[in-house]
Amino acid sequence: MILARDAILKAIDSKEIQIDPYDPARVGTASVDLTVSRHFRRFRPGHDSITLRDDTDYRDPSISELIEVPEGAYFEVGSREMVLGITNERVGLSSNMCGWFDGRSRFARLGLLVHISAGFMQPGTFNQTVLEIFNMSPRTFRLYPGTAICQFIFQRMEGNAEHSGRFKDQTSHIFRTSPLSEEGSL
Secondary structure, three states, X not given: OEOOHHHHHHHHHOOOEEEEOOOHHHEOOOOEEEEEEEEEEEEOOOXXXXXXXXXXXXXXXXXXXXXXXXXXXXXXXXXXXXXXXXXXXXXXXXXXXXXXXXXXXXXXXXXXXXXXXXXXXXXXXXXXXXXXXXXXXXXXXXXXXXXEEEEEEEEEOOOOOOOOOOOOOOOHHHHHXXXXXXXOOO
């Protein structure tokens, strides 16, 4: 069951949903708007293949580079370019909640995708969501940090479960850190 505004507000009050930082003005009729942070990852060009295995990490310096947008500036995403971003907000879900994030129609109509295939958030997760931003437009986009480019839709589950995956507690710190500096090796 998808939660409407009154149910979202009750779930926030009861801590079934946590949003940090929380802005009540971002709660809509059946979703909460999330904003993009100032941290982005641009994929490095090249002709080498990226080997996809369980241990492949998008933060590998040979795959992507971190870009931090200065205060008041914007980040450009070229036509047909994919970059990674991350939300400012950290969303937490209890063991009986899961949800989906999706783009906002005002930007989707211009050709902005905010996730390609990984829009589901597991129960028991408390993280900042990585956005798979793709510009389908024939023109360059300028993304300003703090813009509400996506929305989160909450669902109450039948039963309880706790996710224990690799990105369960992801924050912008993890997004910004190279796996080499974090663990000593890939």
